[in-house]
Each structure stands twice: as structure tokens, then as C-alpha cells.
Amino acid sequence: MGAISVTWRREVRAFGGAYSCAIPVAAFLAVCGWSFVAALRQAEGSVLQLPTVWGLSISLWLPVLCAVLTMRLFAEERSSGMIELLLSSPIMERDLVMGKFLSAMTVVAVSIGLSLLVPLAVLPAVSPPLAASCRLLPFAPTFLILLLQAALWCSAGLMVSVYSRTQASAAVSSLVLCCGLPVALYVAVLFWVPSIRSETSSMPQLVHVYDFSTGLYSAATVAAYLFPSLFFLFASSKRLAWIRLKG
Secondary structure, three states: HHHHHHHHHHHHHHOOOHHHHHHHHHHHHHHHHHHHHHHHHHHOOOOOOHHHHHHHHOOOOOHHHHHHHOOOOHHHHHHEEEEEEEOOOOOOOOHHHHHHHHHHHHHHHHHHHHHOOHHHHHHHHOOHHHHHHHOOOHHHHHHHHHHHHHHHHHHHHHHHHHHHHHHHHHHHHHHHHHHHHHHHHHHHHHHHHHHHHOOOOOOHHHHHHHHHHHHOOOHHHHHHHHHHHHHHHHHHHHHHHHEEEEH
8 A cells, every 4th residue: 555655646747747637637627617506607597506517517528527637547558658757656556647647637536626616616606696505515426436436537547648659649649539439339339229319318437427326326337437447447457567568
């Protein structure tokens, strides 16, 4: 656990002092705030609850943030040649992967938490009648499903970063994997099975946010995010082991 903690602290400090972290997080918060306001106007008069509107506005942009944050985790060290020095240290590959993964998750969790300031602090100030519904506890299930989604996107981006030699290729591949692939699979399923449109009218991750925010919890949904995340982390550690073996 010590190696994981050391790696986590090192990467969190690197994130804190890098424009490659500050700019994406600021852009994420800005676009999520805009999406939340637009969704509120669209949901006016509907039965959608405030946590649902907030969660849907965050989930749309979460894959992009995770892809941008994870692109540098290993690709930067591979392009600079520091990966050999890092792998020469007595740190197990899985500890290195977990430390970097948790650092990305920390930044994402903080970003999601900061986005809560809009519905919990800004919204009651500009619309006092909504102050009674702007409480922290109802947002907890939505926050949980967003973290599960972030774990999947971050682990996928981390794996891409391990396999990439430059940050540019890692960024493009991460965006394709985290953003393009789910959309492509959804469109393909609708093309081949049009009848499923009545059951799944939105992207699966948006449906999961809606379910959790309205109290429809499912162990299958949790497993659908956890198991692929573990697979991506496992694949990343094995790729690092192969790089270490090759010398």
C-alpha cells in the first residue's frame, strides 16, 4: 500500500501544478454548468428531479475529462524515456497502475464535487423557491454512479496511455475509446435491433444516471462498470510488466 500511496501523492502533485490538468478541469466545469442550465430550462414543467438533471449534464462530458486527464499518465514518461527509470525501481506494476489510476480518479472526483456548487449554492441564490430541494444527500446516488462511470473511463484511458508512446496518440485513442466507441456501439445496436429503441431511448450511461438518481439501484449496473474497469487496470499492469521484461 505504501507504493500506491507514494505514486498517488506524486501524481496528484503533478496534476496540481500542470496546465494540462487545470485547463481541462476549468473547461469541464464551465461546460457542465452551461449544460446544467440548459437542461434545467428544458426540464421545466417535467417530472425530472434536480439530481437527475445535474447527473445527466455531468455524464455527457465525463468521458472527455477522463480521456484528457489520463493521456499523460504513462505516455509522457514513455515519450521522455523516463519509463525505464521508473520501472527500474522496486515497485510492482499493479501498484504503479493503481497509484496513477487513483490520482486521476481524485482529480475527477474533485471536479465532480466542484460542479455540485451550481445546484447546491448558485441555484438557491438565484431561485430561492428551489432552496428546499437543493440538499446534498439526494445527490449522493447520482454522485456514486458518476464515480463508477469515471472509473471505467479513467481505467480505459490509463490502458491507452500505457500502450501509447506519445501524448498526442494517447489523447486521440483515449477520446475514441471513451467517447466514440460507446456512441458507435449504441448506434450499431439501434441499427441492427431497431425495436430496442423503445426500451433504451438514450445512451446506456445516461439511462444508468437516471435510474440511480431516481432510486432504481442495480447490482448488474455496478458490475457493468467495475468488471471492465478491473480488466483495463489488469491489462495495463501486464503491459507494464512486458515493457519491464523487454528492458
